[in-house]
Amino acid sequence: MRAGLTLAAIAFIWGASFLLVKRALPEVTPVLYLALRFSFAAAVLAVFFRRRIRLGFGRQEYWSGLKVGAVLMLGYILQTAGLQTTTPSKSAFLTGLYIVLVPFVNSLVYRVRPRIFEVCGVLVAGFGMGLLSMQGEKLSIDRGDLLTIGCAFAFAVHIVLLGHWAPIVGFESLSFLQIAGAAAVAVVAAPLVEAPSIHWSPIVIAAILAGGLLATALAFVLQTWAQQHTTATRAALILTLEPVFAWLVSWLFENETLSARAAVGALLILAGILLVELKPAQAPAHQ
Numbered sequence: 001m002r003a004g005l006t007l008a009a010i011a012f013i014w015g016a017s018f019l020l021v022k023r024a025l026p027e028v029t030p031v032l033y034l035a036l037r038f039s040f041a042a043a044v045l046a047v048f049f050r051r052r053i054r055l056g057f058g059r060q061e062y063w064s065g066l067k068v069g070a071v072l073m074l075g076y077i078l079q080t081a082g083l084q085t086t087t088p089s090k091s092a093f094l095t096g097l098y099i100v101l102v103p104f105v106n107s108l109v110y111r112v113r114p115r116i117f118e119v120c121g122v123l124v125a126g127f128g129m130g131l132l133s134m135q136g137e138k139l140s141i142d143r144g145d146l147l148t149i150g151c152a153f154a155f156a157v158h159i160v161l162l163g164h165w166a167p168i169v170g171f172e173s174l175s176f177l178q179i180a181g182a183a184a185v186a187v188v189a190a191p192l193v194e195a196p197s198i199h200w201s202p203i204v205i206a207a208i209l210a211g212g213l214l215a216t217a218l219a220f221v222l223q224t225w226a227q228q229h230t231t232a233t234r235a236a237l238i239l240t241l242e243p244v245f246a247w248l249v250s251w252l253f254e255n256e257t258l259s260a261r262a263a264v265g266a267l268l269i270l271a272g273i274l275l276v277e278l279k280p281a282q283a284p285a286h287q
Contacts, residue, residue, distance in 0.1 A: 065177025
């Protein structure tokens with residue numbers, strides 16, 4: 001029960017953060033925002049895991065943390081850049097596609113044929129993605145939506161890498177090193193991909209502090225704890241509440257509504273996720 005409530009709280013934090021970041025982006029460039037957010041989160045985790053950090057890390061730990069963190073940061077860069085031209089709720093629903101894509105990334109890495117439920121889930125979610133993203137009579141897709149779809153692919157790769165390295169490196173080491181690695185990538189990338197600028201307004205400060213403390217440091221630690229006390233399937237299903245919370249927060253504070261077509265698309269994305277996660281229990285696990 002506590003694990004389920006914890007995961008629901010994480011889904012709410014992540015869902016609500018879409019609106020906060022959306023409001024902050026006009027006053028800070030995307031990659032600079034991520035560099036500040038993840039640097040703050042890394043500092044918080046350094047205090048939290050200070051006993052483990054004092055022992056030092058091996059070469060394999062540093063290398064795995066950098067790889068996992070780099071892919072994680074790529075996903076966040078694409079997501080944050082996409083939020084500049086798409087809505088918080090659409091961004092959340094499109095980001096949720098990573099749950100559907102994980103089995104296919106796993107299949108590419110481990111050369112395991114996707115199961116029928118996974119294929120059906122991708123087809124249903126893909127159709128929903130089209131309904132949610134394509135606008136107007138010509139069914140053109142927004143640049144922000146394309147960037148967010150790329151973010152979903154990056155997050156899927158991140159989960160596969162995390163699943164591979166976590167048992168080898170350990171929870172505390174990888175929790176800290178991936179966030180620190182992501183922060184380092186953002187710090188290096190910011191002057192290369194944009195002209196960094198920031199206006200230190202209350203909304204920007206709130207986005208950095210809340211994003212770093214709640215949506216990054218706290219959320220990663222709590223998710224790892226919760227998944228020790230529940231199944232991966234149940235955890236994934238609870239986390240699908242994230243786009244629902246994102247839409248509810250946007251509706252409450254910005255009166256954002258979805259068109260009938262977009263609402264059907266959002267429901268199909270959730271249905272595709274459920275098809276993947278509610279596969280028969282006796283099906284063999286990915287190796």
